[in-house]
Amino acid sequence: MSDRDDLLQEIKDKAVVHGDFVLSSGRRASWYVDLRRVTLDGAVAPLVGRVMLDETADLDYDAVGGLTLGADPVATAMLHAAAARGRRLDAFVVRKSDKAHGLQRRIEGPDVAGRRVLAVEDTSTTGGSVLTAVQALRAAGAEVVAVATILERGAAPRIAEEGLEYRHPYSVADLGME
Numbered sequence: 061m062s063d064r065d066d067l068l069q070e071i072k073d074k075a076v077v078h079g080d081f082v083l084s085s086g087r088r089a090s091w092y093v094d095l096r097r098v099t100l101d102g103a104v105a106p107l108v109g110r111v112m113l114d115e116t117a118d119l120d121y122d123a124v125g126g127l128t129l130g131a132d133p134v135a136t137a138m139l140h141a142a143a144a145r146g147r148r149l150d151a152f153v154v155r156k157s158d159k160a161h162g163l164q165r166r167i168e169g170p171d172v173a174g175r176r177v178l179a180v181e182d183t184s185t186t187g188g189s190v191l192t193a194v195q196a197l198r199a200a201g202a203e204v205v206a207v208a209t210i211l212e213r214g215a216a217p218r219i220a221e222e223g224l225e226y227r228h229p230y231s232v233a234d235l236g237m238e
């Protein structure tokens with residue numbers, strides 16, 4: 061089995077939940093994918109890093125991150141997977157709102173100004189979260205080369221509207237969901 065197949069199986073086994081849920085956008089859904097159950101799983105996180113690096117291998121970026129919290133373990137998994145392959149990749153965290161004390165940074169980590177960055181998410185349904193990160197990154201002077209999520213759940217049209225390249229190893233159909 062490939063990393064891609066292995067990760068899909070882990071997502072099906074550990075992250076998919078059925079029930080009645082309110083999503084980040086306020087929409088309701090009969091199923092939810094709690095990808096934190098795989099991105100924070102010590103056995104699976106390295107797989108997440110490798111699959112996301114493979115999915116974006118043709119893109120030129122040297123830092124990765126997104127809106128906290130779902131994006132954070134995706135970005136650090138990629139940082140570590142890149143290091144294991146001998147490649148330097150920085151990570152960053154975009155806060156949901158400005159910080160009023162300390163250094164008052166909206167984007168934590170090495171500076172992103174003037175750098176080519178990849179905006180990531182664990183999943184995107186409306187694209188609202190990842191596009192909030194894109195907006196903050198652009199305001200900080202970064203060039204967003206693309207958006208990448210583990211699971212595309214409906215955000216593709218919205219991301220395309222922004223003229224952004226969008227990568228995702230899996231979509232809803234891979235889970236057998238509507």
Ligand SMILES: O=P(O)(O)OC[C@H]1O[C@H](OP(=O)(O)OP(=O)(O)O)[C@H](O)[C@@H]1O
Nearest residue numbers: 084085128129130184185186187188189
């Ligand atoms: O494409 P969207 O409609 O924005 O939905 C997807 C977002 O929802 C989840 O995060 P959530 O808002 O639950 O916040 P959290 O990461 O802080 O838990 C998920 O991690 C994405 O960030």
Ligand SMILES: O=C(O)c1cc(=O)[nH]c(=O)[nH]1
Nearest residue numbers: 083084092093094183185
């Ligand atoms: O749209 C969301 O909020 C959402 C959907 C989903 O399947 N998983 C998740 O973490 N968030």
